[in-house]
Amino acid sequence: xxxxxxxxQSMFIxxxxxxxxxxxxxxxxxxxxxxxxxxxxGPVLLIALYKAGELTSNGRLTAQxxxxxxxxxxxxxxxxxxxxxxxxxxxxxxxxxxxxxxxxTGTRLQVFP
Amino acid sequence: xxVISQKPSRDICQRGTSLTIQCQVDSQVTMMFWYRxxxxxxxxxxxxANQGSEATYESGFVIDKFPISRPNLTFSxxxxxxxxxxxxxIYLCSVxxxxxxxxxxxxxxTRLTVL
Numbered sequence: 484x485x486x487x488x489x490x491x492q493s494m495f496i497x498x499x500x501x502x503x504x505x506x507x508x509x510x511x512x513x514x515x516x517x518x519x520x521x522x523x524x525g526p527v528l529l530i531a532l533y534k535a536g537e538l539t540s541n542g543r544l545t546a547q548x549x550x551x552x553x554x555x556x557x558x559x560x561x562x563x564x565x566x567x568x569x570x571x572x573x574x575x576x577x578x579x580x581x582x583x584x585x586x587x588t589g590t591r592l593q594v595f596p
Numbered sequence: 597x598x599v600i601s602q603k604p605s606r607d608i609c610q611r612g613t614s615l616t617i618q619c620q621v622d623s624q625v626t627m628m629f630w631y632r633x634x635x636x637x638x639x640x641x642x643x644x645a646n647q648g649s650e651a652t653y654e655s656g657f658v659i660d661k662f663p664i665s666r667p668n669l670t671f672s673x674x675x676x677x678x679x680x681x682x683x684x685x686i687y688l689c690s691v692x693x694x695x696x697x698x699x700x701x702x703x704x705x706t707r708l709t710v711l
Contacts (some may be wrong), residue, residue, distance in 0.1 A: 486638055516699060524704035525688050526674070528597065528641070535623060571638060583629065583654070584690075586638045 489572055489587030497595050502559040504590045506572030514575035515548050515555040516584065521568045529570075530557070563595050598622065598694040602687075608709045609679055616675045617706045618627035619689035626693030629660070629700070633686040642687075645672040654682035679710045 489506045494564035496502060506515070514533055518526035530541050532555060539546055545558045555572055573588035597626040609615050619628065628645040643664055646650040652666035666672040676683050686705045694701055 486640075514699075518702075523707070524703075525600075525705045528699060528701060531699045573639075583641045583644065584639075586640070588638050 487572055487574055487585060487587040489532060491591055492588070493593070495593045495595065496560060496562055498564060500562050501581070502554065502562055502566070502592060504513075504572075505554060505556045506574075506587045507554045507575060508585075510576070511552040512574035512576055512585075513552070514577075514582075515546070516573040517544075517555070517557050518571045518573060519568045520571060526571060527580040537553050540567060542580070559592075562592075564594050564596060567592055567594050598625070598691055598701040600689065600691060602689060602699060602703040602706050604706060607705065607706040609682055610711055613665055613679055614675055614677045615679065615708060616673050616688055616709075617689075619672045619674070621670050621694070623695055625691040627691065627700075628666055628671075628672045629692070630664060630672070630674045630689045631690060631702075633688060633705070635684065639680050639688065641672070645674075659692065676687045677709065679708075681710045683706075684708055684710045 487508050489563050516531050517529045520526045530539050530546040535552050536550050537548040543560045548555045570590045573584040575582045597702040601620045603618045630642045631639045632642050633639045641654050643659045645664050647666045663675045686707050688705045689703045690700045692700045
């Protein structure tokens, strides 16, 4: 099935560093979501974006909905060990919850003390 | 966020058998979806579970292989039929329209290994 291009594929950083990852698509999305998945768990929603250009924060996390509607970015500031996991972007071609999600390929984050 | 449970949480099955996975949410929801996550991969939508009608399958997934039921607004099942080792994956349900929210929440997943 269709997937979004997400980069980087993996990151190895030291505690306290900032992290940036992004997601791009060849087609337009009306909603962008960012999830985190821990081993053995389902994805947990971090941030939802509904409007082009929107910048939204959730604690140390900040995400942006690209102006072109074809990309999104997630930043994590001052990383801590519990940030370890796999981060997925997801896009919805239509608005709101009634539409399927198309997932990115994931970014695996490792944080070293 | 939504409280979603899946049963079983994991299972090891023999080739040729079938397994039914249950998904239960703690409040009525508009939409329920089933996703597959193959080892080390991202999530791919299998189908949308429709209450009172047949599920809507994505390209590459068929009803004979993945029959789905949704008898009410809080419960759905996914059956993986005539399993082969290639079906070894994590199967996740998600819900949309939970208590008026605009996004999808995921269950903990069912880890399936087929020998």
